[in-house]
Amino acid sequence: MTVPFGARLAAAMDASGPLCVGIDPHPALLAGWGLADDVRGLRTFALTVLEAVSGAVAAVKPQSAFFERHGSAGIAVLEEVIATARAAGTLVILDAKRGDIGSTMVGYADAYLRDGAPLAVDALTVSPFLGFGSLQPLLDAALDSGRGLFVLALTSNPEGAEVQHARGSDGRAVAARIAAAAAALNQGKEPFGSIGLVVGATTGSAARELGIDLAAVNGPLLAPGVGAQGAGAAELADVFGPARRQVLASTSRAVLAAGPEVAALRAAAHLSARLASTALRG
Numbered sequence: 439m440t441v442p443f444g445a446r447l448a449a450a451m452d453a454s455g456p457l458c459v460g461i462d463p464h465p466a467l468l469a470g471w472g473l474a475d476d477v478r479g480l481r482t483f484a485l486t487v488l489e490a491v492s493g494a495v496a497a498v499k500p501q502s503a504f505f506e507r508h509g510s511a512g513i514a515v516l517e518e519v520i521a522t523a524r525a526a527g528t529l530v531i532l533d534a535k536r537g538d539i540g541s542t543m544v545g546y547a548d549a550y551l552r553d554g555a556p557l558a559v560d561a562l563t564v565s566p567f568l569g570f571g572s573l574q575p576l577l578d579a580a581l582d583s584g585r586g587l588f589v590l591a592l593t594s595n596p597e598g599a600e601v602q603h604a605r606g607s608d609g610r611a612v613a614a615r616i617a618a619a620a621a622a623l624n625q626g627k628e629p630f631g632s633i634g635l636v637v638g639a640t641t642g643s644a645a646r647e648l649g650i651d652l653a654a655v656n657g658p659l660l661a662p663g664v665g666a667q668g669a670g671a672a673e674l675a676d677v678f679g680p681a682r683r684q685v686l687a688s689t690s691r692a693v694l695a696a697g698p699e700v701a702a703l704r705a706a707a708h709l710s711a712r713l714a715s716t717a718l719r720g
Contacts, residue, residue, distance in 0.1 A: 443561055443586030444624070444632040447658055450496040450529055451686060455711030456718050458531060458660065459491045460690035461500040461519065471698040477511040480504075484519045487694065488528070490703035495711050497529035497560070499688060517556045530559040531660070535590065537565030539572045547579035561586035563636060563660070567601060567612075570619045577623065577633065586632035588660045591616045592645060594638025603648060611648040617655055624656040630684055634658035639687065641677055652681035662688045664714065671717035678718075687714040 463483040465475045473479035491498060505516040523530045536546045549555055550562045566573055566589050580587050591613050592602055602613040617635060624631025639661040645652055652659060659678065664687040678685050689710050696706035
């Protein structure tokens with residue numbers, strides 16, 4: 439990929455709006471669509487969502503766990519989803535939150551960020567909580583291949599604060615260290631870099647309270663929690679402030695609940711993309 443992920447994502451956000459739709463085939467949604475909780479239902483669900491939203495949103499975000507739970511056949515469906523999205527020109531962010539050390543991280547890099555790998559995606563969510571330095575094999579692979587990472591920084595789950603808000607001996611919060619490390623990698627990149635952060639859209643003033651300048655990260659900010667989880671225009675403005683143009687809002691239920699008809703899903707995706715554009719770009 440000759441164009442870096444950050445530039446490709448920025449172009450997709452400008453063209454289709456700053457929205458990412460999750461492909462989250464959990465059992466309740468399969469049942470709601472009248473599908474069996476098996477590989478056939480999984481495949482129908484995932485490919486229907488992809489057909490509906492391709493070209494209507496900036497990116498899709500399959501949740502790896504909901505494919506993994508079906509074993510090797512589920513992983514084969516994930517491979518098909520990734521290949522189909524690539525053929526349609528739709529960016530794929532795989533939500534896998536990988537995090538480990540050493541040779542294991544090299545293995546993850548080979549699986550998700552190597553040209554020609556069956557599971558190669560445009561960007562991968564990763565966990566830095568074994569130390570930001572543990573991400574180095576993934577950082578190297580992503581930047582060398584024109585791909586990206588979204589590093590967990592400020593998540594909206596209640597348990598996250600005990601780690602992310604914790605302060606070291608110098609008084610800096612863990613989340614602030616993560617943001618600074620990403621900013622260093624993105625310095626000077628236009629329109630922004632390829633190492634993004636995951637920042638929950640319902641985290642309120644946490645970034646400001648922890649001394650984090652999200653605009654200075656100069657990378658994309660993946661914002662789960664938009665729509666059904668409670669974040670609207672006011673919440674996005676509160677959390678992201680002047681960094682709003684870097685935000686890729688992520689939604690799942692607000693779109694997926696409109697299924698199983700392709701036309702209804704596409705209409706829901708267009709509406710969510712318009713609302714995200716209004717909230718984030720005015």
